[in-house]
Amino acid sequence: MLAVEDVSAGIVVLAERESIATRIAKDIGWWNSVDGKSHGMCASEIESWAKKLALDGVVWTNLPCGFKSNRGQMPTQAEVIAHFAKLEGETLEKAKRYVLMAPPQIDTEYRRTLAQRL
Structure with missing residues (x-):
């Protein structure tokens, strides 16, 4: 809100x-x-x-799906997890905060899986 x-x-x-x-x-x-x-x-x-x-x-x-380098193509859950695993330092910390601070209304399989891994 x-x-x-x-x-x-x-x-x-x-x-x-x-x-x-x-x-x-x-x-x-x-x-x-x-x-x-x-x-x-x-x-x-x-x-x-x-x-x-x-x-x-x-x-x-209102962004198209996909990574910045490949907009318009929905990544698989495995690709999202692999991308997340490559992050380091401040970029990783920002990504963690983004996933963990998502409001409860944002309930996607991607977010649930990443949150469990964190």
């Missing part, structure tokens, strides 16, 4: 957190209860979920 004034502010906060501030229009998805407008992959599904929870709005990363 973000403590922000509106969806626009949430977009900015998420973009900064995810280091995608220069590609906001493409890489951040959103739904706004005020005007019912939305943008991004799975927007209608996210809107339905948000309405059930009586949320004012939602922002999410």
